[in-house]
Amino acid sequence: MKIIIVGATGTLGKKVAEAFASKHEIIRVGNTKGDVQVDITNETSIKNMFEQIGAFDALISTSGKGPFAPVNQLTGEVFKSGLLDKLLGQVNLVLIGQHYINKGGSFTLTSGILAENPVAAGSALSTINGGLNAFVLASAPELGNGIRINAVSPNVVEDSPAYFESFPGEIPVTMEKVVKAYEKSVLGILTGQVIKVY
Numbered sequence: 001m002k003i004i005i006v007g008a009t010g011t012l013g014k015k016v017a018e019a020f021a022s023k024h025e026i027i028r029v030g031n032t033k034g035d036v037q038v039d040i041t042n043e044t045s046i047k048n049m050f051e052q053i054g055a056f057d058a059l060i061s062t063s064g065k066g067p068f069a070p071v072n073q074l075t076g077e078v079f080k081s082g083l084l085d086k087l088l089g090q091v092n093l094v095l096i097g098q099h100y101i102n103k104g105g106s107f108t109l110t111s112g113i114l115a116e117n118p119v120a121a122g123s124a125l126s127t128i129n130g131g132l133n134a135f136v137l138a139s140a141p142e143l144g145n146g147i148r149i150n151a152v153s154p155n156v157v158e159d160s161p162a163y164f165e166s167f168p169g170e171i172p173v174t175m176e177k178v179v180k181a182y183e184k185s186v187l188g189i190l191t192g193q194v195i196k197v198y
């Protein structure tokens with residue numbers, strides 16, 4: 001399979017790319033690094049990425065940033081930065097990518113545990129993750145051509161110790177479990193699902 005991984009140079013993406021690389025053709029996409037660069041907040045940049053890569057069988061997104069800020073300090077502008085990046089950025093990978101993906105292909109986006117397990121200062125990211133999960137649920141039946149879409153929703157991962165303090169009471173998940181969730185989405189038959197790695 002020809003698999004595009006947007007965010008392949010990051011903490012999650014590196015491990016996911018390594019796991020798929022033995023049996024598949026991987027296009028590693030980053031913002032500043034990788035085989036190809038894209039800015040998911042810019043629709044022209046996304047279109048250019050697909051033009052450059054051409055038809056593909058699966059796209060995994062392990063990209064997308066959102067702000068951490070307490071509600072009493074949160075502003076619409078700060079909130080919007082996350083909506084345009086982690087939420088609309090990943091949605092646009094699907095909206096634009098659907099015109100380049102092969103029949104029977106799949107999209108796998110990344111949301112996160114905050115959709116239903118809130119933490120302090122996480123309300124923007126909880127909203128964004130919930131939005132991604134809802135998009136996957138609602139768009140799956142309309143994609144057609146046998147194209148599937150899922151979200152992987154991880155807890156904080158073992159390779160991101162800087163986040164541990166922000167997730168009190170949570171046991172960081174192993175990268176092996178996280179990688180397996182992406183394999184389940186890309187290599188399995190699920191669609192419209194949120195694959196939780198808690």
Ligand SMILES: NC(=O)c1ccc[n+]([C@@H]2O[C@H](COP(=O)([O-])OP(=O)(O)OC[C@H]3O[C@@H](n4cnc5c(N)ncnc54)[C@H](OP(=O)(O)O)[C@@H]3O)[C@@H](O)[C@H]2O)c1
Pocket residue numbers: 006007008009010011012013029030031032033034038039040041062063064065086110111112113153154155156157158160163
């Ligand atoms: N880490 C965790 O514990 C955890 C837990 C649950 C969910 N998540 C979610 O998983 C995703 C990946 O997290 P991570 O910790 O692996 O992040 P990360 O280490 O910061 O990596 C981010 C990746 O996205 C790329 N990127 C950054 N801005 C971009 C843009 N505007 N357009 C395209 N690509 C861009 C980066 O490329 P460059 O390297 O070229 O800059 C890098 O490959 C995020 O959505 C995060 O919210 C993470």
